[in-house]
Amino acid sequence: xxxxxxxxxxxxxxxxxxxxxxxxxxxxxxxxxxxxxxxxxxxxxxxxxxxxxxxxxxxxxxxxxxxxxxxxxxxxxxxxxxxxxxxxxxxxxxxxxxxxxxxxxxxxxxxxxxxxxxxxxxxxxxxxxxxxxxxxxxxxxxxxxxxxxxxxxxxxxxxxxxxxxxxxxxxxxxxxxxxxxxxxxxxxxxxxxxxxxxxxxx
Amino acid sequence: xxxxxxxxxxxxxxxxxxxxxxxxxxxxxxxxxxxxxxxxxxxxxxxxxxxxxxxxxxxxxxxxxxxxxxxxxxxxxxxxxxxxxxxxxxxxxxxxxxxxxxxxxxxxxxxxxxxxxxxxxxxxxxxxxxxxxxxxxxxxxxxxxxxxxxxxxxxxxxxxxxxxxxxxxxxxxxxxxxxxxxxxxxxxxxxxxxxxxxxxxxxxxxxxxxxxxxxxxxxxxxxxxxxxxxxxxxx
Numbered sequence: 001x002x003x004x005x006x007x008x009x010x011x012x013x014x015x016x017x018x019x020x021x022x023x024x025x026x027x028x029x030x031x032x033x034x035x036x037x038x039x040x041x042x043x044x045x046x047x048x049x050x051x052x053x054x055x056x057x058x059x060x061x062x063x064x065x066x067x068x069x070x071x072x073x074x075x076x077x078x079x080x081x082x083x084x085x086x087x088x089x090x091x092x093x094x095x096x097x098x099x100x101x102x103x104x105x106x107x108x109x110x111x112x113x114x115x116x117x118x119x120x121x122x123x124x125x126x127x128x129x130x131x132x133x134x135x136x137x138x139x140x141x142x143x144x145x146x147x148x149x150x151x152x153x154x155x156x157x158x159x160x161x162x163x164x165x166x167x168x169x170x171x172x173x174x175x176x177x178x179x180x181x182x183x184x185x186x187x188x189x190x191x192x193x194x195x196x197x198x199x200x201x202x
Numbered sequence: 203x204x205x206x207x208x209x210x211x212x213x214x215x216x217x218x219x220x221x222x223x224x225x226x227x228x229x230x231x232x233x234x235x236x237x238x239x240x241x242x243x244x245x246x247x248x249x250x251x252x253x254x255x256x257x258x259x260x261x262x263x264x265x266x267x268x269x270x271x272x273x274x275x276x277x278x279x280x281x282x283x284x285x286x287x288x289x290x291x292x293x294x295x296x297x298x299x300x301x302x303x304x305x306x307x308x309x310x311x312x313x314x315x316x317x318x319x320x321x322x323x324x325x326x327x328x329x330x331x332x333x334x335x336x337x338x339x340x341x342x343x344x345x346x347x348x349x350x351x352x353x354x355x356x357x358x359x360x361x362x363x364x365x366x367x368x369x370x371x372x373x374x375x376x377x378x379x380x381x382x383x384x385x386x387x388x389x390x391x392x393x394x395x396x397x398x399x400x401x402x403x404x405x406x407x408x409x410x411x412x413x414x415x416x417x418x419x420x421x422x423x424x425x426x427x428x429x430x431x432x433x434x435x436x437x
Contacts, residue, residue, distance in 0.1 A: 034274065037270075037274060038270055041270055041273070045262070045267055046259060046261050046262065047259070049260065049261070049262040049266070049267070050259040050260040050261070053260045054260065062266070063266070063268065066267075066268050067268045067272075067273065070268055070273050071273060074273060074274065137256060138256050138257065138258060141253050141254070141256055141257060142257060144253075145254075145257065149372045150372065151372055151373060156254050156257070157257070159215075159254070160254040160255055160257050161257050161258065161259050162259075176417055176418075178209075178212065178415075178428075181212035181215070182208070182212060182396060183373070184215060185211060185212065185214065185215070185243075185247060186374065187250075188215070188246075188247045188250030188251055188254060189243065189246050189247060189250060190250075191250040191253060191254060192246045192247070192249045192250035192253070193246075195249075195250075195253055196249075199249070202253060202256075
């Protein structure tokens with residue numbers, strides 16, 4: 001069940017293997033192994049980048065926030081005691097930083113096309129009609145998501161992009177699993193409302 | 203029409219994912235047969251769920267990733283050096299003159315807030331009333347704030363005075379504290395409204411109907427009524 005007990009984050013590799021690897025890397029990094037730091041950085045870079053871009057929605061600010069997040073991870077790693085899973089701890093740091101950024105910024109969020117185009121830069125080959133249509137659909141959904149308030153956006157990304165359970169989201173966001181579930185419901189209802197005019201295309 | 207079965211609505215997403223147990227599946231399906239508002243929400247959430255499933259991780263191109271060597275160098279630097287900018291600012295700000303100006307501003311803002319809220323909320327007093335058409339208030343166990351610790355019933359009704367009303371506009375929630383006495387309360391219970399119910403105001407003497415729970419989050423660990431399902435004014 002999605003809201004069950006704490007589990008390591010499910011990614012391309014098996015959760016248990018990923019968790020064990022994390023532990024080895026953290027212990028090595030705490031012992032001053034720069035290679036272990038690099039491995040951790042590479043293991044989490046894409047996840048954190050994605051969460052930060054979705055959360056703050058402003059490409060010009062992404063770099064600063066991302067640097068601060070990794071800086072805090074590297075600093076904090078020395079005193080990390082495995083009281084939570086590493087991934088939850090890292091998501092919590094990213095969440096706190098994005099939230100601080102969101103509070104500091106007074107202007108309303110405006111989604112920019114630059115965010116939406118980043119996928120094209122990965123694969124320069126011409127897309128097939130199917131791929132193109134799929135990309136278009138995802139772009140429309142992503143645009144609608146970026147119009148949601150920060151907290152709703154964040155819970156959708158953690159659930160559907162990062163695949164966290166309710167329990168993991170609750171730890172990363174610092175609120176009760178019930179609050180996470182309610183917030184997710186409100187976010188999905190808001191997403192549906194914004195995408196209703198495109199229902200035929202999606 | 204308002205449906206109070208919010209716990210069941212939280213199971214909709216696990217239902218879509220097929221991760222609910224057999225009993226819960228049955229309860230959700232049975233409820234949907236009987237409840238039109240939840241059926242409507244279910245259809246909307248299912249559409250939102252299906253769309254959200256298409257979202258993909260945004261992958262950085264090489265130029266967008268922070269330079270690992272720079273990060274390592276920064277992390278290895280002495281903490282005082284890293285924090286010096288902020289600390290210098292704090293040292294400049296912590297002069298008696300700045301503190302006096304800031305304190306005055308805060309007092310003026312608070313005074314303005316109190317005055318403006320009085321005007322707005324005086325007109326809303328009558329909105330804090332029992333709406334017994336949607337809830338069977340007889341199902342709620344009447345209990346004092348002090349006894350909430352030993353309560354085992356999910357639905358409770360508790361009396362007290364409202365203070366520290368806080369609105370989270372983004373979340374669409376209102377939280378407030380409920381204390382046994384209006385002056386210098388020693389104990390209180392946190393109450394959170396998650397529906398579009400009108401918020402009470404500071405000083406209101408009310409009976410709060412809702413779900414009793416314990417928030418075990420590290421920075422909380424308190425008893426609360428969450429969500430509040432109804433609020434009645436008391437003379």
